[in-house]
Amino acid sequence: ERVQADLMDFLLFGALISAVDPVAVLAVFEEVHVNDTLFIIVFGESLVNDAVTVVLYKVYISFVEVGVENVQTADYFKGVASFLIVSIGGTLVGLVFAVILGFITRFTKKVRIIEPLFVFLLVYLAYLTAELFSLSAILSMTFCGIGANKYVEANISQKSRTTVKYTMKTLASIAETIIFIFLGISAVDKSKWAWDTGLVSCTLVFIFVFRAAGVIGQTWVLNRFRLVPLDKIDQVVMSYGGLRGAVAFALVVLLDGEQVKAKDYFVATTIVVVFFTVMFQGLTIKPLVNWLKVPRSTSRKPTINEEIHERAFDHILTAVEDIAGLQGYHHWRDKWEQFDKNYLSKLLLRKSVYRKSELWEAYQKINIRDAISVIDQV
Numbered sequence: 001e002r003v004q005a006d007l008m009d010f011l012l013f014g015a016l017i018s019a020v021d022p023v024a025v026l027a028v029f030e031e032v033h034v035n036d037t038l039f040i041i042v043f044g045e046s047l048v049n050d051a052v053t054v055v056l057y058k059v060y061i062s063f064v065e066v067g068v069e070n071v072q073t074a075d076y077f078k079g080v081a082s083f084l085i086v087s088i089g090g091t092l093v094g095l096v097f098a099v100i101l102g103f104i105t106r107f108t109k110k111v112r113i114i115e116p117l118f119v120f121l122l123v124y125l126a127y128l129t130a131e132l133f134s135l136s137a138i139l140s141m142t143f144c145g146i147g148a149n150k151y152v153e154a155n156i157s158q159k160s161r162t163t164v165k166y167t168m169k170t171l172a173s174i175a176e177t178i179i180f181i182f183l184g185i186s187a188v189d190k191s192k193w194a195w196d197t198g199l200v201s202c203t204l205v206f207i208f209v210f211r212a213a214g215v216i217g218q219t220w221v222l223n224r225f226r227l228v229p230l231d232k233i234d235q236v237v238m239s240y241g242g243l244r245g246a247v248a249f250a251l252v253v254l255l256d257g258e259q260v261k262a263k264d265y266f267v268a269t270t271i272v273v274v275f276f277t278v279m280f281q282g283l284t285i286k287p288l289v290n291w292l293k294v295p296r297s298t299s300r301k302p303t304i305n306e307e308i309h310e311r312a313f314d315h316i317l318t319a320v321e322d323i324a325g326l327q328g329y330h331h332w333r334d335k336w337e338q339f340d341k342n343y344l345s346k347l348l349l350r351k352s353v354y355r356k357s358e359l360w361e362a363y364q365k366i367n368i369r370d371a372i373s374v375i376d377q378v
Contacts, residue, residue, distance in 0.1 A: 003196050005262035008068040012060040013266050016252055017203065017273060019053040020045060020211075021245025028286045035295040038234050042241055051138035055086045057251055058134075064259050090136030091143045097126035098147030102348035105155040109350060115160035116167065119152060151348040158368065179246035186253070186271060193268035200269050204276060212239040233292050240288060243277040244270070303366075 005013075026046065029039050059079045063071055101122040108115050123144050130140035153161060186192045215238045223229035252270040257263045318330040 003199055003262045003265045006068050008060065008063050009260055009262055012057065012064055012260065015053060015056040015060050016248055017207065017244065017270060019244065019247040019251065020049050020242050021247060028289065032286060032289055033296045034289060035297050037228070038237060038294065042238065047142050051090070051136050051142065052087070053247060054138055055083055055136050058086070059083055086134065086136050087139060089133065090130045090139035093130045093135055094126050094140040094143030095147045097122050097129070098144045099348065101144070101148045102151035102155070105152050106348060106350050108156065112157045112160060115156040116163045119164050155350055176246055179250060183249050183271065183274060186267065187275070192264070193271065194264035195268050196265050199265055200272050203269050203273060207242065207273065211242040215239045233294055236292065237289060237294060240281060240285060243281055244274050245278060249274055
């Protein structure tokens with residue numbers, strides 16, 4: 001029996017199978033201490049890729065529900081507009097709740113015990129609000145965390161930070177484990193999938209080829225603007241790190257078998273892709289990193305003297321850009337820092353925190369970091 005699917009079904013499958021799950025890659029990167037640039041790029045992909053995948057998935061689902069024969073040319077433009085609205089809207093919802101969360105934690109000094117509750121509650125409300133308006137919930141939670149990080153971390157106590165950090169790690173591990181349990185159950189239940197060798201083989205080949213092409217093409221463009229270009233070794237590691245995992249499997253299981261006739265074939269292909277990438281690529285990524293001699297990051301933390309000099313050079317470079325009439329990276333960063341200092345920090349930080357000098361704040365962070373490292377060694 002052949003796979004019964006049209007172009008729209010394959011576009012839907014392409015959207016869900018492109019969801020990269022770099023959890024295993026990041027775990028290996030942390031273990032071997034790869035350079036910070038490569039780690040940040042892969043980590044950034046993990047934040048945005050899943051969100052973009054879910055948005056595209058929803059767009060193609062709506063096309064499948066309407067029927068490919070009923071889709072007009074204007075609908076494709078509406079799909080692009082919907083993609084932008086859902087992505088930008090989810091981001092804005094997350095930033096709004098980040099401001100609310102920072103403002104609330106400003107007044108929790110006398111009720112420290114409820115600080116973790118507010119953090120979890122507001123992030124979950126950002127998720128629910130985005131879902132309520134059919135926006136990107138993943139982007140909403142992501143930018144809520146990014147936007148609130150500086151202010152919430154400064155407002156809440158050290159115990160609350162530890163509680164939030166390890167609670168979220170535990171919940172993430174539990175969710176990932178549950179998904180892979182369902183993946184294993186589906187793999188042995190033949191009623192859940194149907195096999196097609198051609199589809200599975202072509203998918204495995206195409207995910208390698210097109211990921212490599214995408215990485216090479218994008219890095220070629222980015223290297224034209226980067227001061228420190230991404231070399232070929234970094235590109236190989238990023239191309240090889242395209243593991244598929246929980247998101248791809250969850251999305252393919254949610255497909256409606258009545259609307260997508262080839263659902264069982266897509267489920268089988270997704271299971272094979274997940275097992276192959278996680279088992280084979282996940283196990284071989286560490287030897288590959290060692291063999292390619294990927295540059296490592298230094299585990300030594302900067303001293304307070306180094307941090308002071310680094311900030312001084314940042315200010316000097318900002319002054320140089322202003323004198324030369326350039327509006328480069330340092331210029332815009334200085335503008336943002338001034339805006340943050342004059343408005344956002346006054347609104348979202350407690351007065352006792354806001355009035356501390358940057359030198360005192362850096363000294364306090366280094367003391368806490370040194371104390372934690374001493375305890376870990378004991």
